[in-house]
Amino acid sequence: LKVMGVDPGSLVTGWGLVGGSSSRPVLIDSGRIRLPSSLCLAERMALLLRELGALVDRLEPDCAAVETPFHGASARSALQLAHARGVILAVLSTRGLPVSEYTPATVKKSITGNGRADKRQVEAMMVHLLGPQARGVSYDVPDALAVAVCHLAASSFVAAVEKASRDASAKSGRG
């Protein structure tokens, strides 16, 4: 399963592609899409649409994961971020990728064991799990990797539950 994690931003969007398994995640590639602040919002959104689309076409992930909006942020920055997030969801879903959304607290809890961990702790755990290339210039790359790893863990949990349920049905002859 190749999971593309995306950390939306109105100026910088981080992304990370993670494969392997939830117990041994592997970083395949990661990077940042920069949107020049000299462009107007509409031009930045068009650039994000194009760049993320090209990235998905090149990397061919199986699915995608994005954090839900953080309501505590300032109204203005939350609105700008939601514009970028809308474009990102549209691009991913247009390419036929199932998109899973996780709250920031779920991602932090899944990665560090603490739903209130700070960004440095999340980054440190990403470096521990995926190696030094998980470290970003800023927190957008580790944040994108974290939501991808969170999805890998959630998928593996769901798959295990479904398998156990199938096995039980087969044993009882109801399968």
Added chain:
Amino acid sequence: LKVMGVDPGSLVTGWGLVGGSSSRPVLIDSGRIRLPSSLCLAERMALLLRELGALVDRLEPDCAAVETPFHGASARSALQLAHARGVILAVLSTRGLPVSEYTPATVKKSITGNGRADKRQVEAMMVHLLGPQARGVSYDVPDALAVAVCHLAASSFVAAVEKASRDASAKSGRG
């Protein structure tokens, strides 16, 4: 000048194409893009991307106009609307259309003379200017038409100022 006005919504996006001049605007076409609430947000944004793209390709507007977000709305609905707005700006700008943004107060003032007019007053003025087909099932179509007519008026004002400035330069021999 064919102006496409868009009124973003996370479930229904109104649109209206207006031509003619600011003193005699003409309604060319209008409608609504509905996004089923049974779809998840990512699927709705993908649908909006596709439907609005097809519409722009068919109608070939010269430019587009969209209202800026209204900060007084509830945080949750403002965030959902900003997702749709991001997709709309990206589609319009990807098609090479210049996108102008106007505050709700500017649109209302330009249409009714009162920046605090309510939606019924805006709709009544749209029907007066453009005919009965400007009336919508809901307010999304008249709102989309209003921002288009506002842009027509703003463009005509800017053009008149630029022309006056060119004429003055020509007369003084500096042109």
